[in-house]
Every structure is written in C-alpha cells, then in structure tokens.
Amino acid sequence: MDSNGSSRTLRSRGSTTSIFIPTPSTSIRGDTVSHSSSQPTSPLLTIPSGRLSVTTLSANSWRTAYPRIGQxxxxxSEEVVAAGPSGLFFLKRVQDHDSKPWSEGRPLPNTPMLNDSSVSGLAVISTRRGTPRLYVYCVSGNKLYSFYRSQENDSSWVKDPDPPLSSYLVSGTPAVALNDEYDNGSMSNQWSLVIPCQSGGLLHTSTYNPELSYLDRGIPWERVDYFAESLGVISSVSIIAVRVWGKSGFLIHIVMVCVASGRLHIVEGGFSIGYNSGSRWVARTPTRIHHPGEVTGNPILVKKDRGLQLDLLVPSAEGGIFHFVRTPTSLDEWHMIARITFPPSLPVASCLAIHSRDHGSNQPRKFYALIQSGGRLYHIETFESAYPWSGSYLKPIVAPGPSSD
Structure with missing residues (x-):
C-alpha cells in the first residue's frame, strides 16, 4: 500500500489470482496513526463513569396472550379453570417465587363444546387428604359436567362418566365448599355442591372425598335437597360451611347466598351427618339482603375465625363490587362496608373469585381476587381494614408471567 493509497492487492505465491481489499486511507508517522481528512470518522462513545441505571421491560409482552375468558x-391456592373460545383451560399462579408468575394456559381435553359462549358457570374444589385432587364442576346446556385431576405435576384430566345431579336440568353458576368444621376437622374431605335448578330454586347434595386413604371404594353422592323454590329462577349461588355452637357441641351450619332477579338472598341451616341414614341439610326460609340497585354475576362468601365472621362480595350491575360483612354480634344483619367502583370504560364484572389469607398474628388478613371484565381477568388485593380496597389497583392478567402493573 502506498502512503496515500486507499486499497491494496494481495497475490498468493505461485498464483495469478488477485484479491482486492478496500482499506481506509491512513498514514503512519512514528507511533501515531492518523486518518486522511478525506474520510469521515465516527465519534468515540463516551461511557459514563460510576453506577449505571437499567430499564426493566415487560417480562410477558413476548408471550402469547390468554384467549378471551368467560366464566x-x-x-x-389460585388455581384457575376458565371457559375460553376453544373450551375449558387451566392456569395457576406459581406460589414458590416472589414474582408469583401466572402459568401457561393448558386446555382440558375434549371440551370444545364447553366454551365461553355456552358455559353459564364453574366451580372448583381441592381435596386436602388422601390423594389430593382438583375437581371441576361446569354447567352448560342445562347439564352438569365434572372433571378431576391429581395435584401432581403433568397429571391428566379425567372426565367423570357419572357426574352428580345428572338426572336434573340445571342452570346458572354452581358452588362447592368443604364441610371442614365438623369434629375438629376429622371429616374435612366432605363437601357440599349446590346448583340452581332450571325451573327455579336450588339443588343441594354432598359427598365424601372418595380418595381418602382409609377407604377402598368411592362413597356416592348423598340425597338431593330441593329448596328456595319460592325465589323462582336463580342465576348464581355461593356456599360456605361454618362452625356454630349447639346444645351438643359444635355443629356444621351451611350458609348460601344466591342471586335471583338481581337481588341477593340468603338461605342457611344446620347440616347433619348420618353415617347410616345419610347426611341432610335443613334449610330455612330464604331472606333478602338489602343493597342499592341490582347485582349481577356471582356472589362470593369468605369466612374468618371458622365462620364467626363472613364477608360477602358481589358485582354491582352498575359497575364495581359491593362488599358486606356479618359479624358474631349481628348474625341477622349484613353490613355494607365498601362499594368498589371501577373506571367507567371497564365493562361490568360478570364473574368474581375471592379468597383470603392470614399473614401472621400481627398482620391483618389479606383479600386477593380475580375479576372477569370484558373477556379479561384482573387481579386485585387489599388488607382487611376499616376502609378495604382503598388505594387498590386492578392489574390485568394478559399473558403468562407476572401480573401487569
């Protein structure tokens, strides 16, 4: 290369082949290398000294979004079964990491007919003893469908060939609850199932977990109780078992709250366990729970201190959520303690799920909820206080990963 040249030619030994390699014009003088003024130069990057800030990007924006969600x-433990456009699917919140990400949605096989357009309601329950299982009850086309799977990873879903109440026409949203308040929890795997009847009123039945370790066969569902027919057609119901003191000691008391014609009603009564004659629930006459305007969607009952206090939450037909409480000193009255409003652009919530957890003796109880609005799930939390839900935020659950802010 000559001193002002901009290229050079290399010739391999014993060959006539030439390779043309363009190079920048340079001159070398002593220990200094300088570029010709005829060539533009790129400025050197100035790297700041000291600690550098980083920017956090969305951890789930690259993931495929969840499908439209109905019921x-x-x-x-925040395991969710939802009805999507292609059928039922399962997702859960991973609890053993601080970020608590949501998992991928995994379909329940062979359920395309149980989609967000046909399913009127879902209920789920996890068993605690024997072989832990997750049970799903789904209402579609006036029929009840039942599925279950083991709580072990990669377990397959099994469709119940003979679901309970198979001879009845049902509708609306079902509810299921553990009767875990009897005999200090020794019968903690007995549960109650309640479903609106298509012609009006409610149907109730109960069973023991057929997978208890000391049983060698399943125990069938108990007799069916039909009640609350005076309310007419019921759209949804919530159920919970509480512990009350009776003449012979602690007894199971079942509380149900249902929605009929946009109004809340309560039905409750004692539950007797008969080992030979069968179990039976004796329901009282339904009574109204007073509230402003109409309600919609499904009510949710949450208990505290073995049911001595009950919280009741239900979507308002005008948007937002009503929050009631019943305390040990006022068992005949429900007190509204909060009216949660949402942004006006958000559609009315059509489905609701709420649970609570205790966070130690010196920490208040925490409510955590999922709300379905406009085909999307939102997560919201609050601590128990005189002003619950104040300052809370709805966080959309768009795709697998941490909840969006």
Missing part, C-alpha cells in the same frame, strides 16, 4: 373459578 371461571379459582381455588384458595
């Missing part, structure tokens, strides 16, 4: 149900 759904959630367990206390």
């Amino acid at each position: 759904f149900a959630m367990t206390e």
Whole structure:
C-alpha cells in the first residue's frame, strides 16, 4: 500500500489470482496513526463513569396472550379453570417465587363444546387428604359436567362418566365448599355442591372425598335437597360451611347466598351427618339482603375465625363490587362496608373469585381476587381494614408471567 493509497492487492505465491481489499486511507508517522481528512470518522462513545441505571421491560409482552375468558373459578391456592373460545383451560399462579408468575394456559381435553359462549358457570374444589385432587364442576346446556385431576405435576384430566345431579336440568353458576368444621376437622374431605335448578330454586347434595386413604371404594353422592323454590329462577349461588355452637357441641351450619332477579338472598341451616341414614341439610326460609340497585354475576362468601365472621362480595350491575360483612354480634344483619367502583370504560364484572389469607398474628388478613371484565381477568388485593380496597389497583392478567402493573 502506498502512503496515500486507499486499497491494496494481495497475490498468493505461485498464483495469478488477485484479491482486492478496500482499506481506509491512513498514514503512519512514528507511533501515531492518523486518518486522511478525506474520510469521515465516527465519534468515540463516551461511557459514563460510576453506577449505571437499567430499564426493566415487560417480562410477558413476548408471550402469547390468554384467549378471551368467560366464566371461571379459582381455588384458595389460585388455581384457575376458565371457559375460553376453544373450551375449558387451566392456569395457576406459581406460589414458590416472589414474582408469583401466572402459568401457561393448558386446555382440558375434549371440551370444545364447553366454551365461553355456552358455559353459564364453574366451580372448583381441592381435596386436602388422601390423594389430593382438583375437581371441576361446569354447567352448560342445562347439564352438569365434572372433571378431576391429581395435584401432581403433568397429571391428566379425567372426565367423570357419572357426574352428580345428572338426572336434573340445571342452570346458572354452581358452588362447592368443604364441610371442614365438623369434629375438629376429622371429616374435612366432605363437601357440599349446590346448583340452581332450571325451573327455579336450588339443588343441594354432598359427598365424601372418595380418595381418602382409609377407604377402598368411592362413597356416592348423598340425597338431593330441593329448596328456595319460592325465589323462582336463580342465576348464581355461593356456599360456605361454618362452625356454630349447639346444645351438643359444635355443629356444621351451611350458609348460601344466591342471586335471583338481581337481588341477593340468603338461605342457611344446620347440616347433619348420618353415617347410616345419610347426611341432610335443613334449610330455612330464604331472606333478602338489602343493597342499592341490582347485582349481577356471582356472589362470593369468605369466612374468618371458622365462620364467626363472613364477608360477602358481589358485582354491582352498575359497575364495581359491593362488599358486606356479618359479624358474631349481628348474625341477622349484613353490613355494607365498601362499594368498589371501577373506571367507567371497564365493562361490568360478570364473574368474581375471592379468597383470603392470614399473614401472621400481627398482620391483618389479606383479600386477593380475580375479576372477569370484558373477556379479561384482573387481579386485585387489599388488607382487611376499616376502609378495604382503598388505594387498590386492578392489574390485568394478559399473558403468562407476572401480573401487569
């Protein structure tokens, strides 16, 4: 290369082949290398000294979004079964990491007919003893469908060939609850199932977990109780078992709250366990729970201190959520303690799931909820206080990963 040249030619030994390699014009003088003024130069980057800030990007924006969601149900450990356009699917919140990301949605096989257009309601329950299982109850086309799977990873879903109440026409949103307040929890795997009847009123039945370790066969569902027919057609119901003191000691008391014609009603009564004659629930006459305007969607009952205090939450037909409470000193009255409003652009919530957790003796109880609005799930939390939900935020659950802010 000559001193002012901009290229050079290399010739391999013993060959006539030439390789033309363009190079920048340079001159070398002593230890200094300088570029010709005829060539533009790129400025050197100035790297700041000291600590540098970083920017956090969305951890789930690259993931495929969840499909449109209709009805759904959630367990206390935040396992969710939802109805999507292609059928039922399952997702859960991973609890053993601080970020608590949501998992991928995994379909329940062979359920395309149980989609967000046909399913009127879902209920889920996790068993605690024997072989832990997750049970799903789904209402579609006036029929009840039942599925279950083991709580172990990669377990397959099994469709119940003979679901409960198979001879009845049902509708609306079902509810299921553990009767875990009897005999200090020794019968903690007995649960109650309640479903609106298509012609009006409610149907109730109960069973023991057929997978208890000391049983060698399943125990069938108990007799069906039909009640609350005076309310007419019921759209949804919530159920919870509480512990009350009776003449012979602690007894199971079942509380149900249902929605009929946009109004809340309560039905409750004692539940007797008969080992030979069968179990039975004796329901009282339904009574109204007073509230402004109409309600919609499904009510949710949450208990505290073995049911001595009950919280009741339900979507308002005007948007937002009503929050009631019943305390040990006022068992005949429900007190509205909060009216949660949402942004006007957000559609009315059509489905709701709420649970609570205790966070130690010196920490208040925490409510955590999922709300379905406009085909999307939103997550919201609050601590128990005189002003619950104040300062809370709805966080959309758009795709697998941490909840969006």
